[in-house]
Amino acid sequence: MSSSVCMETPHAHGHTHGHTHNYNPTPGRDFPLQIDSCVNPVLDYSAQMERYRSFATFYKNSTAAAAAAAATPFPQTAKIARIATPLFPSARLSAMPPWPCDNAMLWGRKPTAVNVNGPHTHRTGMSRAEPVNMHMSGKHIPQDSALPMGADNFLSPLAAEQCRGLPVTGAECMNRLKCPPSVPPGGAGEADRSGTFGGMPPLGGLSLPPGVIVMTTLHSGAGSSGVTMSDSAFQIANVAADCQHSGSSCSGSPAALNGNANGSCSSGSSNGSGAAKRKRKRCGVCAPCRRRINCGVCSSCRNRKTGHQICKFRKCEELKKKPGSTMERAPSAGAADTFRWFF
């Protein structure tokens, strides 16, 4: 069965080693589909779906945002390919990930603060996020888990995504082992399927249960924020409203939290007013924010120790903008694109 599926999960190897996952699902977690994913392969499959969807979303966004600017819709595609190519072969063989990035920490841990719209709602839903790879927690990486982490958690989604839609020749594709032979490497048209799982692999003969998609989408909510669909909608609405009356690029940041009508995000780098320049927070709804997986190869991931920066593929679109740039908010594709997943 699994031979026809172009995805191998860490759980597909038969648990003979009997290592217990460090991830113990909290009873209160709002992730019914993700609970005990190692027992039910279908649930694990939905987790994979979620990851693929994340990549697809990001890819789609990048295409819309940077189609004109970059030769490749993936801003770092060329770089990643260049960086990763010599690394991936060893990644499949060695017991340790080829990059020095602390992926156990990055993947197994809850994402940090996100702009839950309310000033008083402080990331209550955060603990629901990261349903995938939760067994990789802390810094105690079991040796047997390092390989799945490197080869599956990152390679698999990246492979499926990069092997299509990207101008990578068959010879250059470092993940062709994971590419279904039936899919031509240059099927770039898939990126245009808005609202569908454009980056999804055919999964062999395994058709996609619509219910799984819907539930996964609904419960994935605003990505790491773990909010439900309605929460996302509210947040998006709030963002728009906030943007209207404040005219700032706070993206729903807790302006009121500071009692600062200007939203404190106008402080830029040289707003000499001495106002409390609060850190902005990720919006939680844009495509990068919705990503859960650190690429592990970008400069931020590789340079995490000194860089102190989030993965470039996860950097919030709003935070990338200068605090003053407000006009780009409406078409900023983050919220809009998020909505497209629901319709």
Added chain:
DNA sequence: AAGAACGTGAGA
């Protein structure tokens, strides 16, 4: 201008 390094706020 872009990237790297660093300081430090924020949350767990």
Added chain:
DNA sequence: TCTCACGTTCTT
């Protein structure tokens, strides 16, 4: 106290 990551400064 520790980790994450935003904002600033420095470097290339």
